[in-house]
Amino acid sequence: MARCCQLLTGFLLWALLMLSWCEASRSSINGYDHHHSYGNFKSKNLIKRRDDGTRLKSFARVSSLPPTTVSVSDFGAKGDGKTDDTQAFVDAWNKACSSSGAVNLLVPEGKTYFLKSIRLNGPCKSIITVQIFGTLSASQKRSDYKDITKWITFDSVNSLSVDGGATGTVNGNGETWWQNSCKRNEAQPCTNAPTALTFYSSKNLRVNNLRVRNAQQIQISIEKCSNVQVSNVEVTAPADSPNTDGIHITNSQNIQVSKTVIGTGDDCISIETGSQNVNINDLTCGPGHGISIGSLGDDNSKAFVSGVTVDGAKLSGTDNGLRIKTYQGGSGTASDIIFQNIQMDNVKNPIIIDQDYCDKSKCTEQTSAVQVKNVVYRNISGTSASDIAITLNCSKNYPCQGIVLDKVNIKGGKGSCSNANVMDKGIVFPQCKST
Numbered sequence: 001m002a003r004c005c006q007l008l009t010g011f012l013l014w015a016l017l018m019l020s021w022c023e024a025s026r027s028s029i030n031g032y033d034h035h036h037s038y039g040n041f042k043s044k045n046l047i048k049r050r051d052d053g054t055r056l057k058s059f060a061r062v063s064s065l066p067p068t069t070v071s072v073s074d075f076g077a078k079g080d081g082k083t084d085d086t087q088a089f090v091d092a093w094n095k096a097c098s099s100s101g102a103v104n105l106l107v108p109e110g111k112t113y114f115l116k117s118i119r120l121n122g123p124c125k126s127i128i129t130v131q132i133f134g135t136l137s138a139s140q141k142r143s144d145y146k147d148i149t150k151w152i153t154f155d156s157v158n159s160l161s162v163d164g165g166a167t168g169t170v171n172g173n174g175e176t177w178w179q180n181s182c183k184r185n186e187a188q189p190c191t192n193a194p195t196a197l198t199f200y201s202s203k204n205l206r207v208n209n210l211r212v213r214n215a216q217q218i219q220i221s222i223e224k225c226s227n228v229q230v231s232n233v234e235v236t237a238p239a240d241s242p243n244t245d246g247i248h249i250t251n252s253q254n255i256q257v258s259k260t261v262i263g264t265g266d267d268c269i270s271i272e273t274g275s276q277n278v279n280i281n282d283l284t285c286g287p288g289h290g291i292s293i294g295s296l297g298d299d300n301s302k303a304f305v306s307g308v309t310v311d312g313a314k315l316s317g318t319d320n321g322l323r324i325k326t327y328q329g330g331s332g333t334a335s336d337i338i339f340q341n342i343q344m345d346n347v348k349n350p351i352i353i354d355q356d357y358c359d360k361s362k363c364t365e366q367t368s369a370v371q372v373k374n375v376v377y378r379n380i381s382g383t384s385a386s387d388i389a390i391t392l393n394c395s396k397n398y399p400c401q402g403i404v405l406d407k408v409n410i411k412g413g414k415g416s417c418s419n420a421n422v423m424d425k426g427i428v429f430p431q432c433k434s435t
């Protein structure tokens, strides 16, 4: 009898434990999703994202041991701003990547590490947090770049965090590259310059509390990645620095960008083909070229972008505000896009869809186009810096479908629309009737 009661009590205790564990994991999943806002058409993606979130959390729970720390200074990095620390970083990365459990790869505060192009490859045995508390400073010599399009690259790493703490900075020292750009100096041939920070073919990434400055070209690029959270990131470069997109997203899924401040010479955020379920909130942008979906469909290519939500943004003094740009002659779709709760001050093209984009010298009108459909502009207010506020320049053969202007109020410019199927809700100013 006593033995049976012990068994029963034991079982009940176990059941209680299991219950509280389940509850804990459920609330952490909810916590993960808490800040997202979704359009109705995204419920499928929502479920997929939850799965990813669960995996990330349970992965972290398995490694209950405290993280070990690997410092780049243990591998000979000087941090004097002159000595080439590239090999020390690679060695420290290899050590961190081949360890088991959780590892902090530390870049100490108060020092500047000079780096040539560097590729940090996974997959890793460990779960790495790269603590960039010091400054990473880029070489300005072309010959120091094995691949001229990239400075720092993380390739094929799963469950990676990059945390800049209160001080961490990535500095591309872009001035010399900008001077040699054909956009600044027409006598120069148009060549590539490195992207400062590339995340390539990786899953479950977090980038937090980081400052990225003066990239040679694109500042942060997310390519072929999924389940990425970027937050509290500050990206800066002068307004006249050529091609310095702030955050460039291509061929990537389930991306969350929040609490970011971007002032740069090109798009604050650019979203290109193959990207689905991209959520941006609490963005401050300017100077720069605004938020851009595209360019899509260059060289007659097929492009697909869907499920983009920008919720909560302030754009000041930018060239464009909310732009969708597709090349003549492309195909595919840009669909299910929501721009809402956005303030724009002194923006040259606050709302623009340009389906006839063409940057070659000779542009002959082509019949094919990337289809733009289901785009909502809701609660958008502000001022135009030009005589135009809303431009929907859609193609004759593939008119824009399902465009909703809902409580839009942009002062100081007119509306110009062609081949666009537009529905107005609430007060819309200026009016934009298709011609």
Ligand SMILES: *[C@@H]1O[C@H](CO)[C@@H](O)[C@H](O)[C@H]1NC(C)=O
Pocket: 340, 341, 342, 343, 379, 381
């Ligand atoms: C509209 O957007 C602004 C930001 O531009 C925000 O402060 C405001 O709360 C939004 N209004 C509603 C009704 O959501």
Ligand SMILES: *[C@@H]1O[C@H](CO)[C@@H](O)[C@H](O)[C@H]1NC(C)=O
Pocket: 356, 365, 391, 393, 416
């Ligand atoms: C719209 O596109 C046509 C080409 O189809 C072009 O000629 C025109 O200049 C464009 N208008 C605007 C306002 O961009």
